[in-house]
Amino acid sequence: MNPDGVGLGASATLPGSAPRPSAGGEAATVNAQAPRAPICDPTGRVCRDQFTVTGPLDGRGPITLSDLVNFRPLVQVHRVQPDGWSVVGLHTNFYTATVAQVQDDLLLGIPASVRFTPVTYRWDYGDGESATTQTGGRSWSDLGLDEFDRTPTSHVYTRSGTFDITLAVDFGAEYRFGEAGWIPIAGSVSVPANSLTVSASEAKTVLVGRECTARALLGC
Structure with missing residues (x-):
């Protein structure tokens, strides 16, 4: 969590594999069978692929x-x-x-x-x-x-x-x-x-x- 604001506690589920930690310490579930390059917003704070976003992923700063x-x-x-x-x-x-x-x-x-x-x-x-x-x-x-x-x-x-x-x-x-x-x-x-x-x-x-x-x- 960013000490200067509210953290983006988040997770996302891609079709597939085991959890991997994000830069902010959270885990995101990724499918190893069909890896895809994530699509990120211009700030790089929230990334997505073909999954349902339930929060931010990379911990680069709060919304x-x-x-x-x-x-x-x-x-x-x-x-x-x-x-x-x-x-x-x-x-x-x-x-x-x-x-x-x-x-x-x-x-x-x-x-x-x-x-x-x-x-x-x-x-x-x-x-x-x-x-x-x-x-x-x-x-x-x-x-x-x-x-x-x-x-x-x-x-x-x-x-x-x-x-x-x-x-x-x-x-x-x-x-x-x-x-x-x-x-x-x-x-x-x-x-x-x-x-x-x-x-x-x-x-x-x-x-x-x-x-x-x-x-x-x-x-x-």
Whole structure:
């Protein structure tokens, strides 16, 4: 195993013979009756012949995030409650339904699966404040809360104004060849979500042309 990253613990089965050790110390089963020159990816880290690859073979280095050129995680729509507006001093709720996802494509020229799992959510609320959470949040109704209640991803604006809110989701990645176990890849992939714009107003201003919930909240 490479001390600087996750090793490519792997094996492969060719039609035939006894195990032979790889450069990384793993064993690969090879057919002595029909030896074939292996076909390697450009980096030489993963080689294959007519076999099912269950992991890397030669131990020249781990799979890294830069190898995932055919894979990219998707971030679901970033939403805000109330929709596009806020009351100064009250909680505005932000959330996204981004979940773990598995993609199938070629990894170093070999069919593989990559699983992306969201691990952190980095929110910039546009007013100089930011937050990092381990949850993407949920709507007030899904959480069983009333409007303007505090949530793990809500934010309180302390002044009126129009604010641009951004979200970046950091994903951990794992890969596997065939039906082998998942192997983690060091580091994370950051993907931006759509940006939002929120207009925050003082309570008296909100009474004009806003939803009934704001009126009820303010006792009108």
